Amino acid sequence: MTAKTVQTLFIDGQWVPASNGGSRTIYCPADGSEVGIVSEATAEDTERAILAARRSFESGVWARRPAVERGDFLLQVADKLKARKDEFARAEALDTGKRLVEAEGDMDDIISAFRHFGKIADHYPGRLVDAGDPAVISRVVYEPVGVVGMITPWNFPLLQASWKIAPALAAGNSFVLKPAELTPHTALLMVEVLDDLGLPAGVANVVLGDGGVVGAPLSSHKEVDLVSFTGGLVTGRTIARSAAETVKDVALELGGKNPNIIFADADFEAAVDNALNAGFLDSGLVCSAGTRLIVQDSIAEKFVDELVRRAENIVMGGPFDEQAQTGPLISAEHRDKVTDYVNRGIEAGARLRVGGNWGGEEHRDGYFYSPTVLDQCTATNPAVIEEGFGPVITVETFSTEEEAIQIANDTDYGLAGAVWSSDSGVTNRVSRKLRHGTIWVNDYHPYLPQAEWGGFKQSGIGRELGVTGLEEYTVAKHIYENTEPAVSGWFPQKDAN
Numbered sequence: 001m002t003a004k005t006v007q008t009l010f011i012d013g014q015w016v017p018a019s020n021g022g023s024r025t026i027y028c029p030a031d032g033s034e035v036g037i038v039s040e041a042t043a044e045d046t047e048r049a050i051l052a053a054r055r056s057f058e059s060g061v062w063a064r065r066p067a068v069e070r071g072d073f074l075l076q077v078a079d080k081l082k083a084r085k086d087e088f089a090r091a092e093a094l095d096t097g098k099r100l101v102e103a104e105g106d107m108d109d110i111i112s113a114f115r116h117f118g119k120i121a122d123h124y125p126g127r128l129v130d131a132g133d134p135a136v137i138s139r140v141v142y143e144p145v146g147v148v149g150m151i152t153p154w155n156f157p158l159l160q161a162s163w164k165i166a167p168a169l170a171a172g173n174s175f176v177l178k179p180a181e182l183t184p185h186t187a188l189l190m191v192e193v194l195d196d197l198g199l200p201a202g203v204a205n206v207v208l209g210d211g212g213v214v215g216a217p218l219s220s221h222k223e224v225d226l227v228s229f230t231g232g233l234v235t236g237r238t239i240a241r242s243a244a245e246t247v248k249d250v251a252l253e254l255g256g257k258n259p260n261i262i263f264a265d266a267d268f269e270a271a272v273d274n275a276l277n278a279g280f281l282d283s284g285l286v287c288s289a290g291t292r293l294i295v296q297d298s299i300a301e302k303f304v305d306e307l308v309r310r311a312e313n314i315v316m317g318g319p320f321d322e323q324a325q326t327g328p329l330i331s332a333e334h335r336d337k338v339t340d341y342v343n344r345g346i347e348a349g350a351r352l353r354v355g356g357n358w359g360g361e362e363h364r365d366g367y368f369y370s371p372t373v374l375d376q377c378t379a380t381n382p383a384v385i386e387e388g389f390g391p392v393i394t395v396e397t398f399s400t401e402e403e404a405i406q407i408a409n410d411t412d413y414g415l416a417g418a419v420w421s422s423d424s425g426v427t428n429r430v431s432r433k434l435r436h437g438t439i440w441v442n443d444y445h446p447y448l449p450q451a452e453w454g455g456f457k458q459s460g461i462g463r464e465l466g467v468t469g470l471e472e473y474t475v476a477k478h479i480y481e482n483t484e485p486a487v488s489g490w491f492p493q494k495d496a497n
Helices: 043-059 067-083 085-096 100-120 157-171 185-196 211-220 233-244 268-284 300-312 332-347 401-409 424-433
Strands: 009-011 014-016 023-027 034-039 127-129 136-144 147-151 174-178 204-206 226-230 249-253 259-262 292-296 351-354 372-375 392-398 416-420 438-441 474-482
Touching: 009 043, 009 185, 034 185, 043 147, 043 174, 043 204, 043 211, 067 085, 067 100, 067 157, 067 185, 085 100, 085 157, 085 185, 100 157, 147 157, 147 211, 157 174, 157 185, 157 226, 174 211, 185 204, 211 226, 211 233, 226 233, 233 249, 259 268, 259 401, 268 292, 268 300, 268 392, 268 416, 292 300, 292 401, 300 351, 300 372, 300 392, 332 351, 332 372, 332 392, 392 401, 401 424, 416 424, 424 438
Parallel strands: 147 174, 147 226, 174 204, 226 249, 259 292, 259 416, 292 392, 372 392, 416 438
Antiparallel strands: 009 014, 009 204, 023 034, 127 136, 136 474, 351 372
């Protein structure tokens, strides 16, 4: 019997095993089948990766390469990803358990992100500042921030990594990526593409393993200039505290508790259909999921009844089940968290209308949780307050426009939200008053790589995508050049005699 291949770390341009020989077996959440074995890094491995990234950055081998060449490189990455789309999508589906069609959609978005940043890499060389003196040339230039630590989640493993890798490389940085320990395979495939295309050694590094061990140095190490994290609020706070010790830059995308407001005059069919998408797409494992359904009271009963009827018919299944419409959660531990979240919501007075179970005997091998609707919720219900991160929709009602805005903004989060109405005056007023980073009007979930993404309040710090998503990985420097130097005269010198 031959030993199974262990996929290794990528440090300083080399594929290397963990320093202590550790490994982790990855299982598919849909059926428990083995996906692969990967090296489990140590804190010392992360140290080596950070120092490799620092050496490559200081050498200028990538940072000083012309921006147009860096942009061209990202466009080549996009082409390679498109050519290997099926391979990447399958790997993502196996790691996460999500349906293959969803993973394929993620790959399209990943390719678009690399193309976006590839196209704009050379668009922001800086600007001239009028100093009011013809002898002075005053310039503001944008330089790479340096070494970037990237910590990414398990729900959209490669998509979230691409939102960091593409702008970081476009700006000229070196990086160390620590993907979620449960979903490592597409990160390894990505760095394989970067290496094959000739990215210099040390510019891209990947370490795998537990966040508390392998990821922690990325927020504390003095040789890391920026740590970019996507994930939960509790971990985000820990990273921010750790980063504060070295006063490094921090970019945090920490999820949300996202309102989906339905006015009585909204297109009923479209609003119900999109309420399902908002809450149950990707099993609700989406930071911007519309899990807070806020419906005008005059249509609430009819609307929720129809939502429940359709939710009952959603088919759960694994990545390659062509009949499936939604997949599993990521782990047994996470399923237990969702179960507890729903139970506490019911104990606090919510009415369970549909779901609230693990999906029956046919799903016993996977970590499934059925699409769930909790009706008659109030602002004090923990299911309304907390981010459940699963296929669970809570329902609240309102009477007036002002009440809808107040309910929607009554959260510590502020990532995304939506408003549905046939009255453009209503949608304009409400969308401007909602304190959330993305607002959809008569739609839910689409985003554009050209438009900034990020949240207000405790949903995070900074922005990804758009122009600002590139600026996050740069630092502004002012260069003031006097072409006619002269004595200032501020401190006149007496004659030595």
